[in-house]
Amino acid sequence: MEIKTYKKDSFYSYTLGAFPTIELLKKHKEDALKIFIHSSFDNQEVISLIYQNKGNAEVCLNDKIINKLSTKGNTFVVGVFKKYSSYLDANKDHVVLVNPSDMGNLGTILRSCLGFGMKDIAIIKPGVDIFDPKVVRASMGSIFSLNISYFNSFEDYKNAFPNHKIRTFMLQAKNTLQETIFSKDELTSLVFGNESSGLPLSLLDDNSIIIKHSDEIDSLNLPSSLAIALYEFNKSKI
Amino acid sequence: MEIKTYKKDSFYSYTLGAFPTIELLKKHKEDALKIFIHSSFDNQEVISLIYQNKGNAEVCLNDKIINKLSTKGNTFVVGVFKKYSSYLDANKDHVVLVNPSDMGNLGTILRSCLGFGMKDIAIIKPGVDIFDPKVVRASMGSIFSLNISYFNSFEDYKNAFPNHKIRTFMLQAKNTLQETIFSKDELTSLVFGNESSGLPLSLLDDNSIIIKHSDEIDSLNLPSSLAIALYEFNKSKI
Numbered sequence: 365m366e367i368k369t370y371k372k373d374s375f376y377s378y379t380l381g382a383f384p385t386i387e388l389l390k391k392h393k394e395d396a397l398k399i400f401i402h403s404s405f406d407n408q409e410v411i412s413l414i415y416q417n418k419g420n421a422e423v424c425l426n427d428k429i430i431n432k433l434s435t436k437g438n439t440f441v442v443g444v445f446k447k448y449s450s451y452l453d454a455n456k457d458h459v460v461l462v463n464p465s466d467m468g469n470l471g472t473i474l475r476s477c478l479g480f481g482m483k484d485i486a487i488i489k490p491g492v493d494i495f496d497p498k499v500v501r502a503s504m505g506s507i508f509s510l511n512i513s514y515f516n517s518f519e520d521y522k523n524a525f526p527n528h529k530i531r532t533f534m535l536q537a538k539n540t541l542q543e544t545i546f547s548k549d550e551l552t553s554l555v556f557g558n559e560s561s562g563l564p565l566s567l568l569d570d571n572s573i574i575i576k577h578s579d580e581i582d583s584l585n586l587p588s589s590l591a592i593a594l595y596e597f598n599k600s601k602i
Numbered sequence: 603m604e605i606k607t608y609k610k611d612s613f614y615s616y617t618l619g620a621f622p623t624i625e626l627l628k629k630h631k632e633d634a635l636k637i638f639i640h641s642s643f644d645n646q647e648v649i650s651l652i653y654q655n656k657g658n659a660e661v662c663l664n665d666k667i668i669n670k671l672s673t674k675g676n677t678f679v680v681g682v683f684k685k686y687s688s689y690l691d692a693n694k695d696h697v698v699l700v701n702p703s704d705m706g707n708l709g710t711i712l713r714s715c716l717g718f719g720m721k722d723i724a725i726i727k728p729g730v731d732i733f734d735p736k737v738v739r740a741s742m743g744s745i746f747s748l749n750i751s752y753f754n755s756f757e758d759y760k761n762a763f764p765n766h767k768i769r770t771f772m773l774q775a776k777n778t779l780q781e782t783i784f785s786k787d788e789l790t791s792l793v794f795g796n797e798s799s800g801l802p803l804s805l806l807d808d809n810s811i812i813i814k815h816s817d818e819i820d821s822l823n824l825p826s827s828l829a830i831a832l833y834e835f836n837k838s839k840i
Binding site: 468472475478480504506509577580581582584585587588589591595596599 | 815816
């Protein structure tokens with residue numbers, strides 16, 4: 365198996381760094397193929413965690429491969445894993461990201477989702493590739509604890525989960541987040557648009573929600589909006 | 603005046619892009635020195651906004667300078683401005699950032715601060731340079747509407763504002779954000795640590811606050827934590 369720079373159509377991808385590699389081994393051991401460790405890496409605690417959790421993955425010292433794959437200088441551990449499919453739980457609340465375009469943002473969002481117990485995320489195409497090593501790194505390995513599925517259109521998503529109440533986050537909405545009541549007995553989809561263009565006006569309805577901010581800014585950034593929404597949703601559902 | 607790549611000790615800095623340049627002209631016209639417009643830029647609305655707000659700044663077409671200064675390809679407008687000092691309002695609430703180390707994060711945080719009406723921000727050194735063009739760009743020009751001051755130590759900050767109630771955000775805190783009551787009649791400082799290391803344990807006290815998240819992640823990212831804190835603080839102070 366020759367290890368090449370990641371491309372969207374590669375059948376495998378990488379974890380860059382010890383932390384996401386350990387998350388890979390703990391949560392998706394069966395998909396881990398190889399673990400590369402740099403010869404100068406001497407954190408014995410991490411090395412033994414890798415050996416304890418490696419399953420069938422091969423562990424090898426290989427500085428050349430690590431230098432080739434890492435985009436930042438401080439990478440000492442790289443995991444290679446087989447890309448896999450995961451499916452959303454129809455009985456859980458969802459986050460739906462329509463056309464997310466920034467890899468760092470997507471990783472940050474996935475980390476917040478896991479932090480607030482939101483484990484099922486739909487991505488409406490076109491959207492960035494969740495398995496790009498930049499997303500995996502920004503997610504700090506959270507990606508391995510989540511169910512993430514792509515849909516060709518928002519309609520396709522809605523048809524797949526007809527029982528979910530759709531809550532689009534839009535600047536044109538009338539309901540403020542702080543006044544919104546989320547019912548425990550209701551399945552909810554929290555829906556967010558693209559970083560630049562937001563959601564199309566056709567998705568505005570009586571269930572749409574706005575996170576109020578001063579008119580001195582155009583909008584909050586996407587991961588910040590999501591963090592606020594997840595915090596408030598999580599709080600009101602308890 | 604020869605325009606060089608930005609350095610921390612330069613007396614001037616840049617706005618990269620039309621949006622932050624217009625914010626510069628609207629909020630800090632007196633510090634704007636030059637505006638460069640790319641010859642291929644034909645957004646007449648933006649061009650007339652620039653001319654209406656330019657004050658004494660010189661406007662010129664100069665593709666070479668724009669190509670030299672811009673780090674991303676899609677920059678058509680660059681503003682050059684004199685770096686200035688600003689001072690915190692002793693009668694307003696503050697955000698205090700202890701040793702922030704990421705430029706994109708700092709810009710995102712400044713944008714959220716302005717979005718929630720928090721206009722006074724202290725930075726405890728060492729911390730990234732607010733005038734670095736990467737921070738200015740990530741802030742979407744919010745920086746020009748804020749008072750931002752550096753302090754050599756947290757002690758120095760506290761001595762300067764002895765009437766502010768210090769609220770450190772720490773994972774070791776006992777009070778959860780959602781249960782915390784912020785009094786309208788009290789001046790508050792919301793204090794956040796470095797992206798990797800957080801705040802030193804010496805700052806933990808009975809007023810410290812935690813934003814609860816699941817134990818499946820180590821921490822939320824810094825701009826996300828700040829966005830949640832500002833949202834909740836703003837809500838409870840109303």
